[in-house]
Amino acid sequence: MRKVGCFGMIVALAAIVAMFLVVQSWGGRGPAKQTTTVLIRDGETLSDAAHDLAKAGAINSARRFVLLAKLLGSSAPIKAGEYRLPPHLSQSDILKMMQGGETLQRLVTIPEGMPSVMVHDRLMAAKGLTGTIAMPAEGSVLPDTYGYQREDTRASVLRRMQDSMKRYLAAAWAKRAKGLGVSTPEQALTLASIVEKETAKPEERAIVAGVYYNRLRLGMPLQADATVIYPLTKGRALGRRIRESELHAKNDYNTYQMTGLPTGPICNPGRASIDAVLHPAATKALYYVADGKGGHIFAETYEEQQANVAKWFAIRRARGEM
Structure with missing residues (x-):
């Protein structure tokens, strides 16, 4: 009887040890020695995901992972996406991460005023996206930061x-x-794109919009330098001063040689510039010129403007720019 009781205690102790090892295996440190990225595609089962994890070195055995997940884990379904797994993440935490959809978020940022040619460049260079896209229509993209996942298409993000x-x-x-x-x-979008390019100061946007509305109302040319540059570079930096011949060039964008708005936007304006055009400042100003400090000086008369231009030229000469 004593032998039977002793044997039973041994069996029980072995079972406890075995259970401890199982739990330790499930919740203990995983084998990955460095951060690992694993992509779980739409429609993959837990078994499929386990094989992906094993192939990436995040777990030791796909079969054991599935078995332990069913015994010790939640029954919630896993979610597709790209997962970034820290070193030595436990099998338990890996399952929780996939069930919670804690996917790696990739980001692509489109700054205010970026022209479509550069939006195209940025999307084509974004890692993890698939497919190609045509050049977006100018002004069709709202500047912002957009999240995406690996193997999303560029077309879907655009x-x-x-x-x-x-x-x-x-x-x-x-x-x-x-x-x-x-x-x-x-038309508002086109004017907003000009405002976006003409001033980098948030507090000036509504005033610049007001200046352009005053000019439109009087039938004066808008005379925005950015509209001269756009046909030359499609919105990329010119890298030099505008030439006199370019100011006199006649096309659908050059607002020195035409009255009214150009044929379309010259960049992708942000929310603030759109709002400025739709809620312009009440101003009598018809002119503005750089103040040498990153902003502008505004004037109501041509005589005031000429005096302000003279000050700006003096600043440039002092800087050795003229």
């Missing part, structure tokens, strides 16, 4: 960017001030 612009422009247009000098959202 579509989200363009849908965001459509939604924002429509909502902003619905709340516009009365009596604006533009009659369509598209």
